[in-house]
Amino acid sequence: MKKITRAMELIAASRIIKAQQRAQQAAPYARELAKAVSAVATYSNVDHPLTTEPENPTRAAVLIVTSDRGLAGGYSSNALKEGERLNERLRSEGKTVSTYIAGRKGEAYYKFRQRPIVQAWTGFSDQPTYDDARQIGEALIEAFIAGTSADGEGGVDEVHLVYTQFKSMLVQDPVTVRMLPLEVVEGEEKPAADEVLPLYEFEPSAEQVLDELLPKYVDSRIFFALLQASASELAARQKAMKSATDNAEELIKKFTRIANQARQAGITQEISEIVGGVNALADATAGSE
C-alpha cells in the first residue's frame, strides 16, 4: 500500500513540473493573441457576434473541467461544487443551463445523477493538447453562434467556464470565468506611455482578421484553463498521495506493533506452558520416589 501511494506521489510530483512548464510555454501564445485582439478591438469599430452582448440572455452553457482519474483528493468534487454554485446562480437569474464536461469524473458525477450533459470530452485531463482545447472551443462557439442567430434554436447566450486555478503547490482554487460573449481582456498590461499601440494596417480587412482571431483567442483561453487544471489536478493528487503515504506509514507502524505484541504473547504463553509442564513432571517424579 505504502509503496503504491508513494509511487503515485512521486509520479504526480514529477508531472507537475512538466505541467507547469507546459503552462509557461503556452503563455507567449496567449499573450500575443491577447495583444492582437486588443489591437483590433482598439482600432476598429467592428462588431463581432462573439463580442456582442445578447439583449436578453436566457440560456447559458457551463463547461466544467474535472479530472479523468480519481485519487486526487477533493480536486474534482471542488470543481463540481463550484459548478453547482454557478448553476444555481444562473438559474436564479432565470437562465436555463446546459452542461458541458471535460474529464471522466465530472461525466460520471452527472450521469450518476441522471442529469443531461450536452457534450463531454475525456481522456486528456493530465496532459491536454491544443487540439483538445480546439475541439472544445469549436463546440462552444458553435453553440454560441447558434444562440445569436434569429431563432436561436439549440444555442446559448453565454458560455461560462469552471476550472481549477493553479496558485501554488498547496493552493488550487476552483474559479469561474465567463468566456462568451468575450469581455475586455483581463490582466492585460497597458502599453507604456512611449509605446503607443501602433495604427495597424489590417489584411485582408479588420473584420476578417477578427473573424480568424477571436475563435483562436477562445481556444487559447480554454487551452490555458485546461493546462491550469491539469497542473492543479497533479498537485492535488500529489498532496492526496502524500497524506495516504503518511497514513500507510502510521498503519504499518501500528500493525507492526500489534503483530509484535501478539508474537510476544504467544512466546510467553508457550514458555509458561513448558515451565508448567516441567514443574508438573518434576512434582510427579518427586512424588513417586
Next chain:
Amino acid sequence: MTNTMQVSLVAADREVWSGEATVVNASTVEGEIGVMADHMPVLSVLAAGQVDVRTENDGHWVAAIDGGFLSVSNNHVKMICEHAEISFESNFDEAKRKLDAKVASEQ
C-alpha cells in the same frame, strides 16, 4: 536606423524561435508578404505554408506552419500559429513532415 528587427515565431504550446532577423517572408491569405526592418504596422492572417526568415550574419531558416497571424509593430514581427515546426537547414520538406507528424499525433 538599424537593419534588423526582432522576430518571434510562437506556436500554441511553445515559443518556437525568437531573435534578430533582417527579412521575413510569409504567405498570407491574400498573397506573399515580405517584411524588412521598420516595416509599417500590419496585422494579417497567415495561410498554411512556409515561413522564410533571414537572420543576422547570413543565417537562414524556414518553418512550416498551419495558418495563424502575422503582426508587425515597433520593429517587432510576431508570427502566431497553432502549430509550427522549424528547420535550420532551410529544408521545408523536413519541417513540413515534422508538422504533419505533430498534428497527426495530437488527434
